[in-house]
Amino acid sequence: MPAPPDSGPNQNPELLRRLLRAKDRMDAASHEDWPVGRLARVSHVSEAHFARSFKEAFGVPPHRYLLTRRIERAVALLRDSDLPITEIAFQTGWHSLGTFGRIFRDITGEKPSVVRQLVRAAASEAGCVPACILSAAQRPDLITAVLEKRRRIADAKNEA
Numbered sequence: 001m002p003a004p005p006d007s008g009p010n011q012n013p014e015l016l017r018r019l020l021r022a023k024d025r026m027d028a029a030s031h032e033d034w035p036v037g038r039l040a041r042v043s044h045v046s047e048a049h050f051a052r053s054f055k056e057a058f059g060v061p062p063h064r065y066l067l068t069r070r071i072e073r074a075v076a077l078l079r080d081s082d083l084p085i086t087e088i089a090f091q092t093g094w095h096s097l098g099t100f101g102r103i104f105r106d107i108t109g110e111k112p113s114v115v116r117q118l119v120r121a122a123a124s125e126a127g128c129v130p131a132c133i134l135s136a137a138q139r140p141d142l143i144t145a146v147l148e149k150r151r152r153i154a155d156a157k158n159e160a
Helices: 013-028 036-043 047-058 062-080 085-091 097-108 112-126 131-138 146-159
Strands: none
Touching: 013 036, 013 047, 013 062, 036 047, 036 062, 047 062, 062 085, 062 097, 062 112, 085 097, 085 112, 097 112, 097 146
């Protein structure tokens, strides 16, 4: 009986290398726009195959992954710099301060100015905890889409 064909990126090292190439590009330039078509070209696969394979390999769709990276970078800039929030929004790839603030609040639960105060206070208290551990603990949770979170909150308010 013949062996079953490879059924996913976890069984295809070449596809994983291609997906990692696109993920690395997003990591290196998260401030840039990364539509699925551009990522698919980097990976040398079709758009549909890229989107499906990326989610299967990394657990989140490419756009959510990019949002996570942008918010992580924004939190780091809020903590480590005195840049105005508007400048941080533009440096991390947002074209609108309103969109940045709304998405930031949806993901972190707080406004950027509040997060700036909280992370600076936590950093001074953390002392000798390695930065990589702090970053992992503060990583935004984007398992659920931002729009889905908003819909659930609105449904809960309507039921109450």
